[in-house]
Amino acid sequence: MMPVVLMLATAIVAPAAAPAAASSPAAALADSVAGWNTGSLDRFMAAYAEDAIYVTSKGVVRGKPTIAEHYAPSFVGGTNTRGKLTIEPLVERPIDARHHLLIGRWTLHGPQMQTGLTTLIFERRGSAWRIMSDHSS
Secondary structure, rough: OOOOOOOOOOOOOOOOOOOOOOHHHHHHHHHHHHHHHHHHHHHHHOEEEEEEEEEEEEEEEOOHHHHHHHHHEEEEEOOOOEEEEEEEEEEEEEEEEEEEEEEEEEEOOOOOOOEEEEEEEEEEEEOEEEEEEEOOO
16 A cells, blocks of 8 residues: 655645645645545545556556545545555656656554555646556555
């Protein structure tokens, strides 16, 4: 499962409401994380492209609706039952003008602390950055 809160050298505070379009991959990720931590599946999923793929240790999940189904059990009654999520960026770099790579260590601070790695590929679609590929383990 891909927990996400962007922690840079300085703290990032996500806006109270989702922006119309994230101006950078880091902003898209930070807003997605804010959605996770406030229990909003819609806000968490807003960073994903409609045709995104999500690779887990159990297989490949295709499409935003199916990825949302995968995460939905964690979002109950306006909270996230698995706890607060953070990610420490390890590698951030552009691939080209429309694509960006982010590799990070995620940590779930909840009833059972968990950690792992995630590799995200963002694509600029219109005025927004969207996750087109998410490999988390």
